Amino acid sequence: MAYSDKVRGIYSDTLNEIKDKGIFKQERYIHSSQAADIEVEFPTGSSLKKVINMCANNYLGLSSHPDVIKAAHAGLDTRGYGMSSVRFICGTQDIHKELEKKVTEFLGTEDTILFPSCMDANAGVFEAILTKDDVMISDRLVHASIIDGIRLAPAMHDTFKHSDMGHLEEKLQLHSDKRLKVVITDGVFSMDGDTAKLDEMVALCEKYDAMLFVDESHSSGFIGKTGRGTHEKCGVMGKIDIITTTFGKALGGASGGCVSGRKELVEMCRQKARPYLFSNTIAPVVVSGVNTVLDILSKSTERRDKLEKNTEFWRKGLTEAGFVLKDGDTPIVPVMLFNAKLSQDFSKALYEEGIYAIGFFFPVVPQGQARIRTQISAGHEIHHLEKALEAFIKVGKKFDILGKTKQEIIAQYGQ
Amino acid sequence: MEEMKDIVLKYVINEYLEDEDEVLTYDTPLISGGIVDSFSMVSLKRFLENKYKISIPDDKATPEAFDSVTKIVKLVNEFLN
Numbered sequence: 001m002a003y004s005d006k007v008r009g010i011y012s013d014t015l016n017e018i019k020d021k022g023i024f025k026q027e028r029y030i031h032s033s034q035a036a037d038i039e040v041e042f043p044t045g046s047s048l049k050k051v052i053n054m055c056a057n058n059y060l061g062l063s064s065h066p067d068v069i070k071a072a073h074a075g076l077d078t079r080g081y082g083m084s085s086v087r088f089i090c091g092t093q094d095i096h097k098e099l100e101k102k103v104t105e106f107l108g109t110e111d112t113i114l115f116p117s118c119m120d121a122n123a124g125v126f127e128a129i130l131t132k133d134d135v136m137i138s139d140r141l142v143h144a145s146i147i148d149g150i151r152l153a154p155a156m157h158d159t160f161k162h163s164d165m166g167h168l169e170e171k172l173q174l175h176s177d178k179r180l181k182v183v184i185t186d187g188v189f190s191m192d193g194d195t196a197k198l199d200e201m202v203a204l205c206e207k208y209d210a211m212l213f214v215d216e217s218h219s220s221g222f223i224g225k226t227g228r229g230t231h232e233k234c235g236v237m238g239k240i241d242i243i244t245t246t247f248g249k250a251l252g253g254a255s256g257g258c259v260s261g262r263k264e265l266v267e268m269c270r271q272k273a274r275p276y277l278f279s280n281t282i283a284p285v286v287v288s289g290v291n292t293v294l295d296i297l298s299k300s301t302e303r304r305d306k307l308e309k310n311t312e313f314w315r316k317g318l319t320e321a322g323f324v325l326k327d328g329d330t331p332i333v334p335v336m337l338f339n340a341k342l343s344q345d346f347s348k349a350l351y352e353e354g355i356y357a358i359g360f361f362f363p364v365v366p367q368g369q370a371r372i373r374t375q376i377s378a379g380h381e382i383h384h385l386e387k388a389l390e391a392f393i394k395v396g397k398k399f400d401i402l403g404k405t406k407q408e409i410i411a412q413y414g415q
Numbered sequence: 416m417e418e419m420k421d422i423v424l425k426y427v428i429n430e431y432l433e434d435e436d437e438v439l440t441y442d443t444p445l446i447s448g449g450i451v452d453s454f455s456m457v458s459l460k461r462f463l464e465n466k467y468k469i470s471i472p473d474d475k476a477t478p479e480a481f482d483s484v485t486k487i488v489k490l491v492n493e494f495l496n
Contacts (some may be wrong), residue, residue: 159457161433174461366433 023363028356034063034253036379040356052384054357054374056253059222060303061379063253067296068289072254075288087114087281088270089096095287103260107220107228107245108237111266112299113273114282118217118246118257120275125213125244125259126153128272130182135175138184139158139163141192143215146184155182162189165200170185172208181210184241187219187230189364191373193332195223198234211241211265217257218332221250222304222378227297241265247286252293256282307331307378310385316377317389322403323396329374334367335392338406339413343370346395353391369415419467419491424484426462431455441485446478457483463487469494 018024026050028042039048062068075095085091103112115121122145126136134155138146139279142163150157158175160168168183175181183205185196198214202355205212216229221350224232231240247254259269269276282290311331318325324336337343343359350357350372360369376385396402400408417468428439431451445451447456451459460476461467471494 155455156457158461159455171458174458174465 034058036377036381036384038356051351051356052388053353054355054388056375056377057249058253058379059250059307059375061377062250062293068252070248071292071389072285072289076285079284079288081285082283083280086279087276090267091281093284095284095291096281099287102291103258106294107243107260109243109260111263112258112260113266113269113276115257115259115275116279116281117248117255118215118244120279121257121259122146122149122215122334123152123275124149124275125269126155127274128263128269130155130180133179134181135178136182137168137171137175137186139186139196140179141189141381142186143190143217146215163194163197165197165204168201169204172204176208181208182213183210184213185237187214188223188330188332188334190218191360192326193269193328193330193334194326195230195233195328195330198230198236198240202236204238213242214240216243216245217249220245222296222307223330226301227304247290249318252288252289254289256286256290266272303378307376310378310380311376313382314385317385318392321389321393321396323384323392324406324409333374333376335372335374336406337371337401338368338410338415340370342399342413343372346372346399349395349398350391353394355388355391356384420484422466423487426482427459430458444482446482451481453478454482458489463491467491467495
């Protein structure tokens with residue numbers, strides 16, 4: 001047996017170090033469908049508690065929508081459970097191609113290729129389309145999956161300060177001699193909830209002959225007037241060269257992702273992207289569900305409109321109560337607490353009040369930027385948000401942070 | 416010599432420091448001090464090459480050689496002479 005006491009000891013020590021640092025992650029078991037009202041077992045073994053979920057990526061409330069569930073059942077009945085093959089051998093069904101076509105139309109691009117997840121799309125795309133003669137210039141706050149994709153690519157990598165267009169322009173000038181340049185950003189940044197300046201980025205990319213890559217995982221389905229994403233909001237539909245997005249958040253919340261954009265780039269992914277070549281694609285049951293999600297969203301903007309109203313209500317309520325929020329207008333609403341321990345204590349106190357919202361701290365967010373990240377859904381009714389607001393105010397009073405500035409909270413709790 | 420030190424220091428401050436209150440000297444450890452990560456060294460290397468019209472081979476552009484403004488200036492001077 002190679003797994004000796006010595007080996008076990010090394011891993012035990014490492015895990016204990018993680019616990020000592022206070023960054024050991026623990027799952028909370030949900031005994032119900034994903035929705036605004038959920039039943040949670042936490043800590044493990046305790047009796048179930050009914051709470052309002054304020055931290056899901058279920059932005060449009062479609063994770064348990066009856067029409068999506070019905071479509072998933074139909075997919076299971078007519079196309080089976082699994083494919084037992086990668087796409088290019090015998091793992092592509094008509095419904096996979098149907099979904100790729102629908103995504104292309106929804107995002108306003110030229111072509112689309114499905115991936116098992118958006119993590120896989122981001123991990124595979126750069127290596128597939130770039131060489132050592134090229135450069136990738138990324139915003140410093142892009143998602144971890146993009147960082148992984150960048151690490152796997154042979155091209156040079158540089159960064160620009162978060163949403164700093166002057167700095168981006170300097171970098172485009174610095175790397176003007178490269179064969180190909182790709183500017184890389186999130187559409188909506190997952191931790192701060194702010195939106196990329198895609199109109200300015202498109203202009204800079206046109207000026208310096210660079211391609212633009214946008215991860216729309218926290219945007220697709222609800223940002224922009226008809227929910228097409230950040231590019232719709234910024235008035236640059238059709239001008240983004242590469243979009244990656246997920247079906248694991250607003251678009252039904254199950255799993256899967258894609259690369260959508262210029263047809264040659266999509267074809268390069270079909271020929272060379274390793275997560276596409278060496279892994280099964282999305283299961284038929286999920287593909288059927290996402291096809292129906294896109295039908296629902298193409299027919300009506302009712303759900304994204306409701307989400308917008310819910311978000312306005314929530315931001316206004318928290319602001320009037322005296323919380324410090326990160327600026328923005330997306331359904332990601334970070335309540336800033338600055339101190340790591342305070343964020344954990346605050347989350348626990350909320351849970352006792354029947355509100356499920358998680359505290360984030362370094363290294364997930366920068367040092368001294370601890371927060372409760374709340375996420376609003378079209379699945380929330382006003383009574384959910386009123387109850388959550390009541391709990392936030394009660395807990396805010398308990399910790400005496402209401403009406404306090406950033407500096408005052410830091411003076412009270414440290415950073 | 417002093418002028419190059421100031422140019423490099425100014426670049427590093429503008430490029431890498433997020434906190435305006437942070438103080439950086441010619442000898443502050445950049446890589447080992449966590450101010451510049453290995454990813455971000457690329458822009459510094461390219462800046463030096465463009466500014467001083469030199470080419471620094473990858474095997475010379477090590478984290479050790481880039482670990483302070485003083486060391487960077489020494490490296491650049493090797494290729495200028």
